[in-house]
Amino acid sequence: MTKARLFRLSVVVGSIFMILLIIVYWDNVGTAHFYLHTTFSRSHSLGVLPTAAQDDDQEALSDVDEFLEKLLSSGLRQNGPFNRKTEQPPLQASSKPGLGNLEENVRGYDWSTHDSRVSLDRDKLQDERRRTLKEFCANSSFTFPTKERLFEDIPNYELNHLIVDDRHGIIYCYVPKVACTNWKRVMIVLSESLLDQGAPYTDPLDIPREHVHNTSTHLTFNKFWRRYGKFSRHLMKIKLKKYTKFLFVRDPFVRLISAFRSKFELENEEFYRRFAIPMLKLYSNHTNVPTSVSEAFEAGLRVSFPDFIHYLLDPRTEKMAPFNEHWRQVYRLCHPCQIDYDFVGKLETLDEDAAHLLQLLNVDKLLHFPPSYRNRTASSWEEDWFAKIPLAWRQQLYKLYEPDFVLFGYPKPEHLLKD
Numbered sequence: 001m002t003k004a005r006l007f008r009l010s011v012v013v014g015s016i017f018m019i020l021l022i023i024v025y026w027d028n029v030g031t032a033h034f035y036l037h038t039t040f041s042r043s044h045s046l047g048v049l050p051t052a053a054q055d056d057d058q059e060a061l062s063d064v065d066e067f068l069e070k071l072l073s074s075g076l077r078q079n080g081p082f083n084r085k086t087e088q089p090p091l092q093a094s095s096k097p098g099l100g101n102l103e104e105n106v107r108g109y110d111w112s113t114h115d116s117r118v119s120l121d122r123d124k125l126q127d128e129r130r131r132t133l134k135e136f137c138a139n140s141s142f143t144f145p146t147k148e149r150l151f152e153d154i155p156n157y158e159l160n161h162l163i164v165d166d167r168h169g170i171i172y173c174y175v176p177k178v179a180c181t182n183w184k185r186v187m188i189v190l191s192e193s194l195l196d197q198g199a200p201y202t203d204p205l206d207i208p209r210e211h212v213h214n215t216s217t218h219l220t221f222n223k224f225w226r227r228y229g230k231f232s233r234h235l236m237k238i239k240l241k242k243y244t245k246f247l248f249v250r251d252p253f254v255r256l257i258s259a260f261r262s263k264f265e266l267e268n269e270e271f272y273r274r275f276a277i278p279m280l281k282l283y284s285n286h287t288n289v290p291t292s293v294s295e296a297f298e299a300g301l302r303v304s305f306p307d308f309i310h311y312l313l314d315p316r317t318e319k320m321a322p323f324n325e326h327w328r329q330v331y332r333l334c335h336p337c338q339i340d341y342d343f344v345g346k347l348e349t350l351d352e353d354a355a356h357l358l359q360l361l362n363v364d365k366l367l368h369f370p371p372s373y374r375n376r377t378a379s380s381w382e383e384d385w386f387a388k389i390p391l392a393w394r395q396q397l398y399k400l401y402e403p404d405f406v407l408f409g410y411p412k413p414e415h416l417l418k419d
């Protein structure tokens with residue numbers, strides 16, 4: 001008699017516990033999902049993505065079932081974002097224009113008008129960029145280090161560039177030298193992660209620069225372990241599935257010039273000590289190098305662009321430490337074959353892409369993307385900058401950054417790689 005009662009009691013307690021567990025987790029991801037659902041179904045109804053039938057199939061999967069399945073199947077690799085890619089048949093492969101074509105479309109397009117054709121073209125452009133990415137991730141004859149790695153096997157410290165906004169369900173992978181200061185500002189405003197005298201910032205430009213780049217301002221994936229322990233990977237995967245993920249990229253060689261200009265042409269104490277001193281000693285044969293950047297600049301002692309390229313190509317560099325984030329390849333910062341990005345923006349079309357993205361995220365009424373007044377490194381300078389770099393080095397450098405060129409649809413800079 002009492003045994004039966006005890007059994008019944010334990011069943012009831014067990015059920016309550018399960019229900020509580022579901023409620024707690026549902027709360028964590030549920031709201032963001034509904035938000036996203038409305039955003040993207042809206043764009044579908046505009047006839048933007050001609051794949052309604054496939055999407056219906058996906059939506060038919062009950063979210064509760066899917067969620068429970070995820071919750072209960074911890075450790076199962078099949079649930080990674082990798083698999084999600086294969087669930088979706090590639091979008092109309094027949095109408096696929098070549099890469100060169102895509103670039104022309106971007107350059108030749110007049111963005112000044114704002115009719116529905118513009119938004120249609122922008123959506124097509126996104127489809128193109130995402131398709132290029134998926135094609136090369138799936139192409140087994142195109143390989144690079146870490147390409148075949150599963151999301152589960154990416155160490156936590158390599159997830160430190162993924163900034164999460166739980167309020168709107170957005171994940172941004174920041175790439176230094178690609179408007180990342182302004183996108184971080186946008187993420188701070190959206191996620192209300194920084195307060196100004198008790199109230200969240202509402203204008204991205206009000207946020208002081210030193211706060212923008214302070215890692216403690218942002219919730220990034222690498223911090224999940226401390227917060228959620230062994231559930232952290234699981235939670236990341238759920239968020240990766242439900243949230244809108246974006247990144248901004250740039251021509252890899254132009255990004256290197258930009259990194260060099262901001263870290264070695266301007267007086268930067270930290271970069272002088274960490275990188276310029278070793279470079280001067282190793283490649284310019286200096287023995288007595290001043291310890292501070294101002295002294296060095298006064299003595300006319302500066303790292304040259306060829307020194308910087310030499311440093312990147314030197315096999316000893318990576319042996320000491322992974323590339324600094326300002327010149328680390330995007331594929332190593334953002335894991336584009338492991339994370340199924342919804343939006344790939346480019347610095348070359350920053351203003352249009354920013355407006356498009358904020359619209360897609362349904363936050364264009366909330367804020368505007370800050371205009372950039374800085375002296376941006378232009379692609380047309382590339383030839384001048386690389387003139388002093390030996391041909392063999394340029395070719396090695398291309399190999400080093402080839403995945404970024406290919407995955408993000410930047411044409412191979414043939415004019416720099418041939419005599």
Ligand SMILES: *[C@@H]1O[C@H](CO)[C@@H](O)[C@H](O)[C@H]1NC(C)=O
Pocket residue numbers: 135139140141142
């Ligand atoms: C796969 O990649 C290789 C090497 O980059 C390329 O030659 C080939 O055309 C690609 N195949 C497809 C189907 O894109």
Ligand SMILES: *[C@@H]1O[C@H](CO)[C@@H](O)[C@H](O)[C@H]1NC(C)=O
Pocket residue numbers: 210214215216217
């Ligand atoms: C970053 O912000 C935290 C918290 O506001 C502060 O304690 C820390 O000193 C800041 N770090 C830097 C480098 O400014």
Ligand SMILES: *[C@@H]1O[C@H](CO)[C@@H](O)[C@H](O)[C@H]1NC(C)=O
Pocket residue numbers: 285
């Ligand atoms: C570097 O300095 C050493 C000793 O001062 C000298 O023997 C050597 O030739 C120099 N190398 C170059 C490339 O200038």
Ligand SMILES: *[C@@H]1O[C@H](CO)[C@@H](O)[C@H](O)[C@H]1NC(C)=O
Pocket residue numbers: 261375
């Ligand atoms: C921008 O930078 C380049 C090279 O660093 C310089 O030649 C040019 O004068 C600068 N332009 C402005 C407007 O500051």
